[in-house]
Structure formats: structure tokens, C-alpha cells
Amino acid sequence: MNAHASIANAGRREFLRRSAAAGSGLLLGIHLSSAVDAAEQVGHVQSLAATTGFKPNAFIHIAPSGRVTLTSKQPEIGQGIKTSLPMVIAEELSVNWQDVAIVQGDLDPIYGNQSAGGSTSTPNNYTDFQRLGATARTLLVQAAAQAWKVPAAECSVAEGAVHHRSSKRTLGYGELVAKAATLPVPQASEVVLKDPKDYTLLGTRIGGVDNPAIVTGQPLFGIDVRLPGMLYAVYEKCPAFGGKVLSANLDAVKRLPGVRDAFVIEGSSDLRGLMPGVAIVADSTWAAFSARRELKVTWDEGRVAGESWAGYASQAQAASRQPGGATLRKDGDVAAAFANASKTIEAAYSHPFISHASMEPQNCTAWFKDGAMELWAPTQNPAAGRNLVSSTLGLPQDRITLHITRSGGGFGRRLSADFVVEAAAIARRVSAPVKLTWTREDDMRHDHFRAGGFHFLRGAVDAQGRLSAWHDHFVTFGNAVQREGQKVVQPGSGGSLGSDEFPARWLRHCLLEQTVLECGIPMGPWRAPGSNVFAWVIHSFIDELAHAAGKDPLAFRLDLLGDQEVVQAERGLPYNVGRMKRVLRTAAERADWGKQRLPKGRGQGIAFHFSHRGYVAQVADVTVSKAGQLKVDRVVVVADVGAQIVNLSGAENQVQGSVIDALSTLMYPSLDIERGRIVQGNFHEYPLMRMPEVPPKVEVHFVKTPFPVTGLGEPAFPPLAPAVCNAIFAATGKRVRQLPLSKTDLSWG
Structure with a gap:
């Protein structure tokens, strides 16, 4: 039977092993056979050739010298995954991080899914990598126990060695790999994960494994x-x-x-x-x-040469005056709720097409x-x-x-x-x-862009100052595709409003509509797809409603979230209200929300958002001069991404980077479309935020909760724009309803 056939017949997460040639070390990995459902990850230990050399086709290789090489299977795009995921294995394996080498794995079915997007790399691999490291550790302990003829329970591990306390004997992992490779794979009941209180690596600050090469200009990219x-x-x-x-x-x-x-x-x-x-x-x-x-x-x-942004905007305005396109959600009697409301407000929000503008074209x-x-x-x-x-x-x-x-x-x-x-x-x-x-101009003009969009909103509050009705008519863009011989206009990635989008599930009277305008501009995923603009629109408009109701913006939001612990989803993910309220309250507390009366020109804004399985709240402190010059003085971020922060340094970096990226995106990027082409071609026409504009204080706080570990590359991005825009309103009385911010006059006096 060939290797792939035997793996395909294995049970879920069952570990299979083949003997390694004597002296060539121990190699373990997770294999995903095409014959197995894509969600079924199967453990696999693949034999090495009779050589001491290492070919990175599995996750863990321990050489007879004791050197540990871990393979990072996910693409490294700056999110730190090449460091953090191997840390999970190294923690369970109980090796000294300084003794570990990390290599990048090529595309290979043995690794399973290797895409990096949607903040999925950590949640999709964390548990399996824990078990992989723990299984290798168990094999090594069993090998030492047999060598010493003692029960495995009497042995412990630390810094790449197995110890027998009573006899004070020690064997390094390198001395055990030949024996370990001959042992049967441990049963699931024999593999015990570490108690988090015993972690020595996870949760600490570890520099990126590529950092030395990056700062010395060595080839990596x-x-x-x-x-x-x-x-x-x-x-x-x-x-x-x-x-x-x-x-x-x-x-x-x-x-x-x-x-x-x-x-x-x-x-x-x-x-x-x-x-x-x-x-x-x-x-x-x-x-x-x-x-x-x-x-x-x-x-x-x-x-497509006949298309332009001005034409799109005109079409969107026309669509807003017509009955909504597709009805995404309709709850209650929206018309009656608006008719009986104490106050109603309307607002139109818009955002442009923008480029990814990666530094490496x-x-x-x-x-x-x-x-x-x-x-x-x-x-x-x-x-x-x-x-x-x-x-x-x-x-x-x-x-x-x-x-x-x-x-x-x-x-x-x-x-x-x-x-x-x-x-x-x-x-x-x-x-x-x-x-x-590609040149920079190629990169900017032939991107797969974040879709532009227009939101036409109405909201109502009742006599008690509570949000009682919500209507969002979203006009977005899509490309024509053929499906079963029929032309279909498919919304661009992140350009489709979900029927569960906040605050829909919380209201008795809610109407969400979506009109998709066909265009010839290619669109693709952009950091925190959808959420990167939906959060700005929704949480800015919620702030408008809070002020219309005469309510404190924090209290208005907490009241809207309600007392249910979890709000179930019809199509999307369940929403844990308790987790969100905790990060929201913590952010307000850390930022001294409402504890002092600020003079005109200074303001605080608050916002939260749930995206990519992460719960994040932010408070922004801003100063706006009479001439309209904005300075973001401080941003306080509180995030709940589960039970464990893998690499504290990397996690803080991701949140700080999200804040800076989101603030830059709020302030500057905008693409002009004329005659079916992008006008801007380089950074002199498409500015991004410079270092002097970065907030001097970005405070990052993590709330640990007993939930699965999730990612951080995207959840901290969406709340920044509404937090800053709400702070601008508090400082100046001016609402920002059009992106980028540079198109709004913030002067006051």
C-alpha cells in the first residue's frame, strides 16, 4: 500500500508513523490527503532518507545532534506567522527557542491548507500544532523511559532533554531520536497537552525569526x-x-x-x-x-473605457431614490417604527476604490x-x-x-x-x-481593488432614547461573471453586506437592502474585507443616533448590546455579547472615558467591532485645530482573541500596525477612475500617512477568555476609523461621512 493510500484510510487526527533510518533523526508532520475531507487533518510521521540532511517536507525534524528544525507552512506576509506557529510546536515540545531553526515550507499537499488571509492561520492550525508538538514530546519521553527501564510518568522534559528526577539521569532529544522513531505512535489518551500555567514560551515576546535578515538586507522576498x-x-x-x-x-x-x-x-x-x-x-x-x-x-x-467614478456616484444616487435592490434582511414593521419614533435621522456615507499599495510590488x-x-x-x-x-x-x-x-x-x-x-x-x-x-504604477493601476460603496441610512430612537429602527440601503459594485450560461453581477470581495451585520440581530425593526452596480474594475480582498468600511459606516451612524437621543455614546452602545450572553446567527458567526461588552468597558476604563470635560477642539470617540472571530474596542483621543488640522493623540485598544496570546511581541505589533494602517486609510487613500482606468500611479499621487502623523500613544491590552485562539491580523483594523471620526465630532461638531478624511473640512471657530 502506498503512503497516500494508507493515510487516506486513517482516522481523524490519528498519528501514523514510519521508522526513520538509524542516525537520520525523527521527522513528524500533518498530512492532508486528497481522499480526506478538507477539514480532516491527519497526523503523519514520514520517514527520512538514510541521510542526516533535512528536506523540509514535514513540520518537525530533530537531528541526532539535538538540533530542532520546524517548518512554517503558512505564507509570511508580515503578520509574524513564521514565528508564532512554530512557537506553538516548540512550547509543547519543550525545547529552547534559541536551539530551534525555522524554514519556510513550499507548496505541498502534506501541509494541508497554506493560504494566509482572513486571520485564519492561527485558529486553523493552533490546536493541531499543539498536538503535533505534544506527540513528539511523548515519543521522546517513552524512548527515554524504555532506555532507563522506568515508567514514563517518572520522566519530565525541559529545554530539549528528558530528565529522570530520582536517578538524576538526562538524555537529550538528539540521543533519543533513533529509538523514538521505532516506537508505535502514542494513543490519543497518552498525549497530554501542557497546562497553560506551565508555558515558558507562549505569551512571551519573541522577535521575528526573519528580523536579522531583514535589517541587514539579506534576500528573503x-x-x-x-x-x-x-x-x-x-x-x-x-x-x-x-x-x-x-x-x-x-x-x-x-x-x-x-x-x-x-x-x-x-x-x-x-x-x-x-x-x-x-x-x-x-x-x-x-x-x-x-x-x-x-x-x-x-x-x-x-x-470599460466609458466608466468613471463620477458615473458610478451618479448611478448610486439614482439607485438611492429607487426601491432597494436585493432585500438582505427585513424584520418587523420598519415603516411603522419610523413613523412612531421619537427622533429619526438620515445620513449618506461613501468610500472610494483604493489600492493595496504593498511596499513590494x-x-x-x-x-x-x-x-x-x-x-x-x-x-x-x-x-x-x-x-x-x-x-x-x-x-x-x-x-x-x-x-x-x-x-x-x-x-x-x-x-x-x-x-x-x-x-x-x-x-x-x-x-x-x-x-x-511590476513597476509601482503597474501595482497601483492593475490592483484588485477594495470596492467603493455608498450607504444610505435611516435610524430611529424611541422615547427612552433607545435605537428602535434601522434601514441601510447599500449600493456596491460587482463584476459580471457567467454562471450556467447566464450573466450574473457578483459583488466585489468585501463589497457585500451580510444579513447579520451589526446591529441587525439586535433590533425588532430592521431593513437591509443592497444594490449591486456592474463595473469593469477588478476587485479583491482588502485587509479586513467588508469590515474595514462597514465598521466606519455603522459605528459612526450609531454615534449619530446616540447624540440624537441625548445619550452617552458608551452607554448607548452597551444598552444596544443588551443582556443576552450570546446572540445567535442566522447565517454568520454567533456573537458573544459578553465578550464584546467586556472589551468595550475595559477600553473605556483604560482611556478614562468621560472622566473630564474636554475643551472645544479636543474629543474622545469610541467604537467596537466583531470581525474575523475577534472582539475589539477602541477609544481615540484627538485634537483638531481651528484651521482643521487633526492630531490623533492616543488610541486605546482592547482585544479579545481567545485563551492565549501566542507571541506577545508579534500580537502587539499586529494591533499597532492595524491602528496605523487604519488611520492612514481613513486619512488619505482615494483612487480616481476616468475612462475605465486608474489615474493615480505612485505615492506622490496616492499619499499614505508619514511617521510624524502616527499617534504618539497606541496602548494595547488583551483580554484572555476561555475560547479558542483566533487571529489578529485584521480584527483590530475596523474600529479605528469610527473611533477617530466620533472623536472628531466630539471635538468639532462635524461629522465625517465621506472617505478619505482629507475631503472633509474640519475647521471650526
Whole structure:
């Protein structure tokens, strides 16, 4: 029976083992067979070849020297997962972190899911990695106990060794691996996880494993890849989305210095796939970029060339005056609730399309040789890259190898694989490895953007000052796709309002409607998809209603949340009210909410949001000058992401980074769309926040609760914008209903 067949027949999380050759160490990993349901993770110990060398195709390798190598399977995009997930194994294994080496795993089915997005890497792997580390520890303890002929219960572990207290004997893990590899895999009942009170690694501050290489400029990122004989490529696409090549001065370009070839790639109409364009391959990036400046292409720009942001806004305004599109939720008698309300208010909120603007532009190195494709890519979703290359170029998946490099930022952009398939398509025409590098202008103008949107809101409060009715007509954007031969307009990622979106489940009278406008702008996931703007809209409007009711914004929110411990979901996740109220109260307490009367020009704002399984509340303290200059003085963040913070340093970094990223996004980014193309091309036209504008105080507090461990890359982002905008209102009396903030005059006097 082959290895995959035997694994497929294994029970859920059952650990299988094969003997390792003597002297070659112990290798353990979690394998996911295609024959097993995707949610079924199966333990697997794979034998090593008769060599002391290490091939990173599983998670734990312990060499006879005692050196421990752990494989990080998730893509590292700056979220710190390459450090934090191996820490989970190392804690259960009881090894000294200084004695551990971390390697990045390539795309391999043995690892199961390898995508990085949605703050899922930690919750999807934490428990299994605990058990994997604990199983390895159990095997090593049993090996030592047999060597000493004592009960395993008399043995303990610490810093990579097994100890027998009564006889004062010690054996290092390296001395035990040969014996451990011959033992039967422990039964589940024999594998005991550590008590968190005994943790020595988890919850401490550990620097990122790549930090030394990053600060010394060593090659880590996709853009750093170098191969012998490598050529360099650029790819020119139509400035209007969906356009096709009619003609190009290829012969003239081919004669330019350093140019090896120039050719047209027909591509397809798939906005997220291989778009039509012209490739230039040269001896250097400089030669390729220089030749591109001489490239002259005649384009068929297609129908999208007639689209613009002004046109979208006009369509949205027209849609707001019509009955809502799809009804997402309708509870109670909304019309009667508004008619009987003590006060009602209306407001329109809007946000633009924006770019991911990752510091490392998209790039990929590809080598097509002997009918096989080898890829090196800074990707968040390597399987999607392999699958797109396979389906587009007609290559079997088993003929495609993908190496995962570190990414210089992702924020959802690298979940798409267009840059990967572009490199592969170029490499098929080149008899050498070739690196495709996008310019900053490529990256900004051919992004898969965060969708713009318009919210037309009405809210009502009753005589007791409580929120009694809510109506949100959301106008969003989508791309046309074919489903069963029919054209369907599919909302952009994060551009669809959920029927359970707060505060819908809390109100007797609620109407949520959504109109999707077709557009030709490609859209994709953007950090905290949906929540990054929904939180701003919803929690800003809730603040408007609190002030209309004459209520303290904190008290109004606590009253709205109510006394139920959990509000069940119809389609989404259950909402634990107790967890949210706790972080909300804690944030208010830490920020001294309402404890002093602030002068005009200074204000506090509060907001909370539940997203990506995390409960987060924030309070912002701001100062606004009479001339309208904003300074965010302090942000207090309280987060509940479960029972354990894995790496305190990394967790704090993620929250602080979320605050800075969210504040920058609130203040500046906005894309103009004219004639079906993006106007902005670089940071002089698309500013981001600079260091002097960063809040001098970002206080991060974690609330531990007895719930599963969840991620942190996204939940701390959404509450920042409404907290700051609510603080601006408290300071100036002005509401911010349009993003970015730079479009609102904040002056007062």
C-alpha cells in the first residue's frame, strides 16, 4: 500500500508513523490527503532518507545532534506567522527557542491548507500544532523511559532533554531520536497537552525569526530571487481594464539594448486571470524598464473605457431614490417604527476604490524546463497560483512546483495570482528562468481593488432614547461573471453586506437592502474585507443616533448590546455579547472615558467591532485645530482573541500596525477612475500617512477568555476609523461621512 493510500484510510487526527533510518533523526508532520475531507487533518510521521540532511517536507525534524528544525507552512506576509506557529510546536515540545531553526515550507499537499488571509492561520492550525508538538514530546519521553527501564510518568522534559528526577539521569532529544522513531505512535489518551500555567514560551515576546535578515538586507522576498542565467521581464497591459492588443512596435523594441524578446500574449477577459498584454524580456530589469518606455501599443480599450467614478456616484444616487435592490434582511414593521419614533435621522456615507499599495510590488520568477514549471512567488495563496497556471497554460498540477517566498506586504492582494500566471506565461516563451517585476504604477493601476460603496441610512430612537429602527440601503459594485450560461453581477470581495451585520440581530425593526452596480474594475480582498468600511459606516451612524437621543455614546452602545450572553446567527458567526461588552468597558476604563470635560477642539470617540472571530474596542483621543488640522493623540485598544496570546511581541505589533494602517486609510487613500482606468500611479499621487502623523500613544491590552485562539491580523483594523471620526465630532461638531478624511473640512471657530 502506498503512503497516500494508507493515510487516506486513517482516522481523524490519528498519528501514523514510519521508522526513520538509524542516525537520520525523527521527522513528524500533518498530512492532508486528497481522499480526506478538507477539514480532516491527519497526523503523519514520514520517514527520512538514510541521510542526516533535512528536506523540509514535514513540520518537525530533530537531528541526532539535538538540533530542532520546524517548518512554517503558512505564507509570511508580515503578520509574524513564521514565528508564532512554530512557537506553538516548540512550547509543547519543550525545547529552547534559541536551539530551534525555522524554514519556510513550499507548496505541498502534506501541509494541508497554506493560504494566509482572513486571520485564519492561527485558529486553523493552533490546536493541531499543539498536538503535533505534544506527540513528539511523548515519543521522546517513552524512548527515554524504555532506555532507563522506568515508567514514563517518572520522566519530565525541559529545554530539549528528558530528565529522570530520582536517578538524576538526562538524555537529550538528539540521543533519543533513533529509538523514538521505532516506537508505535502514542494513543490519543497518552498525549497530554501542557497546562497553560506551565508555558515558558507562549505569551512571551519573541522577535521575528526573519528580523536579522531583514535589517541587514539579506534576500528573503520574491523580488530578491536570483537564479543562474536569469532574464528579466515586464508586462504592459491596457490602461483601461479589459482592453486588448491591436498592434505594437515589437520589432523596434527587440532592437533596443539588452532586449532578448518582445511578444504579445493574448490572455483572456478574466479580470483576475491572465489579461492580454505585451511582454518584454531583457538582460536586466533596467533594460526591460527602459525598453518599455519605447513600447507603443494600439489598444482596443473595450466598453470599460466609458466608466468613471463620477458615473458610478451618479448611478448610486439614482439607485438611492429607487426601491432597494436585493432585500438582505427585513424584520418587523420598519415603516411603522419610523413613523412612531421619537427622533429619526438620515445620513449618506461613501468610500472610494483604493489600492493595496504593498511596499513590494508584485513579482514572480518562473522557469519552464522539460515540460515542467517552477515558480518562486511572494503569494498569500500558493495553491491558487498553481491552479491558475495549470488551468490557463494547460499544465498538469503535478508538473508545477511553487516555492513560497516572504512577501513585502499582502493585505489580501496576494491572494490573487494574476502576477504568477503572467510570469509563467512569459517563461513558456523563454528558454531560461525569468523574473517578472511590476513597476509601482503597474501595482497601483492593475490592483484588485477594495470596492467603493455608498450607504444610505435611516435610524430611529424611541422615547427612552433607545435605537428602535434601522434601514441601510447599500449600493456596491460587482463584476459580471457567467454562471450556467447566464450573466450574473457578483459583488466585489468585501463589497457585500451580510444579513447579520451589526446591529441587525439586535433590533425588532430592521431593513437591509443592497444594490449591486456592474463595473469593469477588478476587485479583491482588502485587509479586513467588508469590515474595514462597514465598521466606519455603522459605528459612526450609531454615534449619530446616540447624540440624537441625548445619550452617552458608551452607554448607548452597551444598552444596544443588551443582556443576552450570546446572540445567535442566522447565517454568520454567533456573537458573544459578553465578550464584546467586556472589551468595550475595559477600553473605556483604560482611556478614562468621560472622566473630564474636554475643551472645544479636543474629543474622545469610541467604537467596537466583531470581525474575523475577534472582539475589539477602541477609544481615540484627538485634537483638531481651528484651521482643521487633526492630531490623533492616543488610541486605546482592547482585544479579545481567545485563551492565549501566542507571541506577545508579534500580537502587539499586529494591533499597532492595524491602528496605523487604519488611520492612514481613513486619512488619505482615494483612487480616481476616468475612462475605465486608474489615474493615480505612485505615492506622490496616492499619499499614505508619514511617521510624524502616527499617534504618539497606541496602548494595547488583551483580554484572555476561555475560547479558542483566533487571529489578529485584521480584527483590530475596523474600529479605528469610527473611533477617530466620533472623536472628531466630539471635538468639532462635524461629522465625517465621506472617505478619505482629507475631503472633509474640519475647521471650526
